[in-house]
Amino acid sequence: MSRSEPRSPVLTVTGLTVSTVDTELVRDVSLRVDRGERVGLIGESGSGKSLTASAVLGLLPEGVRATGSVRLAGVDHDLLGASERALAALRGRRMTLVFQEPMTALNPAMRVVDQVAEVMLVHRTRPDRRSARAAAVELLDRVRLPDPADTARAYPHQLSGGQRQRVVLAIALANDPDLLICDEPTTALDVTVQARMLELIRAATARSTGLLFITHDLAVVASLCDRVLVMYGGRLVESGPVHQVFTAPRHPYTRGLLAASDLTATDERGRLRTIPGSVPGAGQFPAGCVFRTRCDRADQACGQLPDWRGTPEHGHACWHPTHPGGGAP
Amino acid sequence: MLFQLTRRLLILLASLAVASVLVFGFMAVLPGDPAQVALGVNATPELLARTRHEFGLDRPLVVRYLDWIGGLLTGDFGRSYVTGERIGPSLVDRYGVTLWLVGAGMLVAVLIAVPAGVLAAVRHRRISGAVISGLSQLGVAVPGFLAGIVLVQVFAVSLGLVPSGGWTPPVVDPVEFLLGLILPALSLGLVQGAVLTRYVRSAVLDVLREDYIRTARAKGLTPFRALLRHGLRNAAVPVVTVLGLQLTTLLVGAVVVERVFVIPGLGSLLLDAVGNRDLLVVQDVVMVLVLTVLLVNFLVDVLYAVLNPRLRQVG
DSSP: OOOOSSEEEEEEEEEEEESSSSSSEEEEEEEEEETTTTTEEEEOOOHHHHHHHHHHHHOOOOOOEEEEEETTTTOSOOSTTTHHHHHHHHTTTEHHHEEOOTTTTTTTTTHHHHHHHHHHTTTTTSSSSSHHHHHHHHHHTTTTTHHHHHHHSOGGSSSSSHHHHHHHHHHTTTTTOSSSEEEEETTSSOOOHHHHHHHHHHHHHHSOOOEEEEEOHHHHHHHHHSSSEEEEEEEEEEEHHHHHHHHSSSSSHHHHHHHHOOOTOOOSSOOOOOOOOOOOTOOOSSSSSGGGGGTTTGGGGSSSOOEEEEEEEEOOSSSOOOOTTOOOO | OOHHHHHHHHHHHHHHHHHHHHHHHHHHHSSSHHHHHHHHHOOOOHHHHHHHHHTTTTSSHHHHHHHHHHHHTTTTTBBBBOOBBBHHHHHHHHHHHHHHHHHHHHHHHHHHHHHHHHHHHHHTHHHHHHHHHHHHHHHHSHHHHHHHHHHHHIIIISSOSSSSSSOOOOTTOOHHHHHHEEEEEEEEHHHHHHHHHHHHHHHHHHHTHHHHHHHHHHTTTOOOHHIIIIIIIHHHHHHHHHHHHHHHHHHHHHHHHHHHHHHHEEEEHHHHHHHOOOOOHHHHHHHHHHHHHHHHHHHHHHEEEHOGGGGGGOO
């Protein structure tokens, strides 16, 4: 927030829709990540966060298709519909991914150093194997792995989950990407390890790298991100600067999420607050506003799809937003 | 790693010891006196007794066993009851022939199975993948000797491209040797290749679903390179297991195929020896086959550790 450099977008997603043959999983998502900006993408499981990230990278599972537009700064073609070869040239170089499962993300049969060096050799950012390996050891040091030279020679099974996740981060940072996408990178880690991981991600994205950070952990977003996007049922329901969205949520779903994550507030029976009901399965969301079946403010109007109000950077999609001042009316 | 290797080696030796007792025991309890067989029905009791003494058959079983094992350990396979010749030299000769045959059969199987299996896995949602799967299913059902007969009929008899049988040692004429090896190797390898294709396909399918393949793609490797660099080595673990098991099948298959193609290998030696009731030869050949199978299993275990670093640590 405090940075004052001119804003230029690294990633621009417009009208992204992800679907299988008969089901729409993500609908009409538009978002933007600027250079040096950290954007959080939050929502419950099944809200379409990870699919959105996979669609950006062109790594959707078989049988899942994406339409709309995904543009990366400095690339003069749309990433959607680009050839596999064109996308492969960008992945690992201009845009990289850290995903949730550190235990299985690394090849069990290859030494850590070679897995890190590979991403530089594939994109020829280092001239030969030797210099790539040396650079890999430096990267392992940069992500604060103890004894980087020893760790480099290890196989993944000899490292802990937190250490492996740092190796994955080292791979993602190796070529100084423009866009770093983290898909719940800390969910599988314990709390102290998680804090160190977040510190590393913060440091890595301090300069010109844009970050899209996917999580369901609001506290992580609050401590790490500048801006936040809230997804529900495959749609964006609210977006804005973290401080404003978290202190004055407009969408009832955002308000529910915040209430549910407030561990000091309890309902009249002394229990922690939750959002009533559960997330419908894929393709089971209601027509109109996707949240209306769980929303206490829903009425006739919600049968219609609410328009987006505000700017793409700060706005919401709700017929009955809560007042900016806070709470329920 | 060293500990594991030693343990495996000890298991190998123990298995060999047990196998030798079993092989010897079966031969000993088999009805039919080798001396009687050698001399015919008209032999006098005195001559029979003398021959039995010559063959050493009048000694206690334990002594005969130790004598046999002691001989094997020093490279002495004994003398044939029927011809009286030393068994060792011809056994070694024929073992070499069979190894060529089995090796070539295995090569055919791998050359078919690896590309076909990988292709079937990568294209498992497309028609081409289904066609490969179907063909391999069909191939599994064809017995090796039938494949051999058909191959001979088409390529040797009708087209006259290659010899229909016989054996030319590689040192005598390398070209003739290779030509003669083609059909037997195909008839051995085609069926095993079909079987192996199915294992390669499922191993590669499993590997393609792994997160580290996704990591490799996120690094900028194309799907094909991701599979090549990160997938195949991991997929090789289950495939090597099956290959080890298949070698046993190939050895048994070689016995039949050597008959079809008139090849002087271990298989035809075994069949001849059984026909002549040349029991010591049978005993030796079976023991050599057992040794081969156990050695291969040992090598498979070693290969595991090479392929999978996780196995190098655990006891």
